[in-house]
Each structure stands twice: as C-alpha cells, then as structure tokens.
Amino acid sequence: MIELLCTLAGIIAGVAVVASLMSQAGERQHFQAENEDEHSDKILGIADQLQVISHRVAADVSAHSEKVVHFSDRLNDSTEESDRPTHILSTINDIVSANREMQEQLADAQERIARQSRMIEQASKQARTDVLTGLANxxxxxxxxxxxxxxxxxxxxxxxxxxxxxxxxxxxxxxxxxxxxxxxxxxxxxxxxxxxxxxxxxxxxxxxxxxxxxxxxxxxxxxxxxxxxxxxxxxxxxxxxxxxxxxxxxxxxxxxxxxxxxxxxxxxxxxxxxxxxxxxxxxxx
CATH class of the missing domain: 3.30.70.270 (Reverse transcriptase/Diguanylate cyclase domain)
Known part of the structure; x- marks a missing residue:
C-alpha cells in the first residue's frame, strides 16, 4: 500500500516537472507555442486524474482500517463462551471479505495508474517531438x-x-x-x-x-x-x-x-x- 501511494506521488511530481519544463520552453519557442500548450494541458489533466485516483485509494484505505477496527471491537465484545467460536468464525469471514474487496480496489487503482502513466509517457514524448517531421524538436x-x-x-x-x-x-x-x-x-x-x-x-x-x-x-x-x-x-x-x-x-x-x-x-x-x-x-x- 505504501509502495502504491509512493508511486502515485512520484508520478504526480514527475508530471509537474514535465509541465514546468514545457512551460519554460514554450516561452523560448513561440513557433511551437500552441502545440506545446496543448500537450501541457493534456499532461496537467492527467495529473488531475492521478490525484483523484490517489484520493480514492486513500479513502479506501481509511474505510478498510475502520472496518478492521470494528471487527476487532466485535471480537472483544464477545463475552458468552458458547458464542465465541461462531462469533469468531463470522468475524474472520467478514475480515476475509473486506480484504478481498480491498485487494480488488487496489488492483483497479493500479490498472488505472498504469494506464495514466502510459498516457503521461506518450504526452511527454509528443512534447519533445516535432509534429510535422517526427524528429526531435x-x-x-x-x-x-x-x-x-x-x-x-x-x-x-x-x-x-x-x-x-x-x-x-x-x-x-x-x-x-x-x-x-x-x-x-x-x-x-x-x-x-x-x-x-x-x-x-x-x-x-x-x-x-x-x-x-x-x-x-x-x-x-x-x-x-x-x-x-x-x-x-x-x-x-x-x-x-x-x-x-x-x-x-x-x-x-x-x-x-x-x-x-x-x-x-x-x-x-x-x-x-x-x-x-x-x-x-x-x-x-
């Protein structure tokens, strides 16, 4: 989880750097200004989408943590000796279900991050390529x-x-x-x-x-x-x-x-x- 969030932070930081460089270069090269602005807007838009994903992941993690705390409280609240095995089994099943749900959410988030990363790579490449000739700009x-x-x-x-x-x-x-x-x-x-x-x-x-x-x-x-x-x-x-x-x-x-x-x-x-x-x-x- 920490690795995933760090990856998100790194990608967003990288997008910011790329966009900053594009903006600086755009001031030096007026003949490509419109094309560069388009790529800059595209990259910044992807950064916004990544931020939305990171916020959703953080919210999912917070909700999952609250569930785990709730399950722990349920185990501690079980006082009747005869009810404990059934109660424990039920709680464990709920924990397994919650973990599975969390894993699915993380897998979905990772897939979206990978897709956005590819889009960033493509936009960054376009920002460094002359549109007409296909050579470096x-x-x-x-x-x-x-x-x-x-x-x-x-x-x-x-x-x-x-x-x-x-x-x-x-x-x-x-x-x-x-x-x-x-x-x-x-x-x-x-x-x-x-x-x-x-x-x-x-x-x-x-x-x-x-x-x-x-x-x-x-x-x-x-x-x-x-x-x-x-x-x-x-x-x-x-x-x-x-x-x-x-x-x-x-x-x-x-x-x-x-x-x-x-x-x-x-x-x-x-x-x-x-x-x-x-x-x-x-x-x-």
Whole structure:
C-alpha cells in the first residue's frame, strides 16, 4: 500500500516537472507555442486524474482500517463462551471479505495508474517531438546537447551540424505551403535514412535542421557531416505530380566540454552562413 501511494506521488511530481519544463520552453519557442500548450494541458489533466485516483485509494484505505477496527471491537465484545467460536468464525469471514474487496480496489487503482502513466509517457514524448517531421524538436535537442556536454570526456569528439534547405521559400511561393510541408517532412526522412541510429537528428526551426554527430577525431567528424549534407542534397521529392530537387547548406561546430550550448549554436550557424554566402549547396567545416 505504501509502495502504491509512493508511486502515485512520484508520478504526480514527475508530471509537474514535465509541465514546468514545457512551460519554460514554450516561452523560448513561440513557433511551437500552441502545440506545446496543448500537450501541457493534456499532461496537467492527467495529473488531475492521478490525484483523484490517489484520493480514492486513500479513502479506501481509511474505510478498510475502520472496518478492521470494528471487527476487532466485535471480537472483544464477545463475552458468552458458547458464542465465541461462531462469533469468531463470522468475524474472520467478514475480515476475509473486506480484504478481498480491498485487494480488488487496489488492483483497479493500479490498472488505472498504469494506464495514466502510459498516457503521461506518450504526452511527454509528443512534447519533445516535432509534429510535422517526427524528429526531435528544439527542446529535446537542447536537452540532448546538454547531456552530451556534461558527459563528454577528452577522448570523445562530437559536433553539431546545422543544415538549411536552400531557397525553401520558393517552394512555398511556387507550390503552396502544403508542398512546403511535404518538402520538410521528406527532408527529415532523408536525414533519418542517412543517419539511422548513429546520430541524433532534430528540427531546429523553420527549414533548419540539426544533427549531432559522434566521431573518432575531427577529420572523421567533418567526413560524417559532409556525408549527411551530400546525401540529403541528392534526394528528389515526388509529391503529387511534382518532382522537386532540393539541396542544403551546412555548418559544423565541434562541441567543447563545458561550452555553453548557445556558443555551439552560434558557431554552427556562422558556418551555415558562410556556406550560403559561398553559393549554397555546400558545407563549411
């Protein structure tokens, strides 16, 4: 019972933390604000349901305790020697029945808690995923980079590749925003197909995407970045009756332990700027 109540408390506390993080991140990212508010409301709603369950469990436990006290009083009140065996047997049967009822209530509560926990996990995942592309969103990328920096040792080499779809605005202007969305989704799939589980991909914002790379050395890091950028720039998107050729520019920044995340973004963004300045469809390492 104590374990069950502790689990409830932990889940509710976790929901509060997730909702708080979502609220803080929502202040930094206005372009995803409406979607994040929806997920935040969903998580807080689940937290309210868990609180209702915890209150019901507490009430059930209190009622069960009162029954046990009542049964104990009944045993103590039995004074007639001839009546004691029958009285004791009847009381024991009542106790067994009460315990069985309590077990059923606890099993039901545990099932509901498990269901709510799955909903929390799903909502939390959605809050860290870009809806259009299915990649990690900016919040998840920030957390991943932070973890990489805090756990990185001097023998590890990691880098952040920022890529921007060249002339993306022309797709929206020429074919409409639905086609533009298809370009973004297809570009994201190309990144995933190229990287697999070997790197961490995210939508940075708009038509910009980020890939976190792990390498043996600086030369290997640059090679991986070039491979990813070249791969996504060789894809042709087939959408309705259109065949769209897209290219991408890229900028790479090697990650340095204890460096602020903002500094890594700035260096990668500067590389991206240099790639565009040099004519696009290239990388700056």
């Amino acid at each position: 900016r919040r998840a990328l920030d957390e991943y980079l932070s973890n990489c920096l805090s756990s990185q040792n001097e023998n590890e080499v990691a880098g952040l590749l920022l890529m921007d779809i060249d002339h993306f605005k022309s797709f929206n202007d020429s074919f409409g925003h639905t086609t533009g969305d298809a370009v973004l989704a297809s570009f994201a799939r190309s990144i995933s197909n190229c990287c697999g589980d070997q790197c961490y991909a995210a939508r940075f914002g708009g038509e910009e995407f980020a890939v976190v790379l792990q390498a043996r050395d600086a030369q290997d890091l640059a090679r991986q970045a070039a491979t990813v950028r070249f791969y996504v720039s060789e894809q042709v998107i087939n959408y309705e009756d259109l065949q769209l050729k897209i290219t991408a520019s890229g900028g790479l920044a090697r990650m340095v332990a204890d460096e602020p995340i903002s500094a890594i973004y700035e260096r990668a963004d500067e590389g991206l700027y240099q790639s565009k300045k040099a004519g696009r469809n290239r990388g700056f390492w």
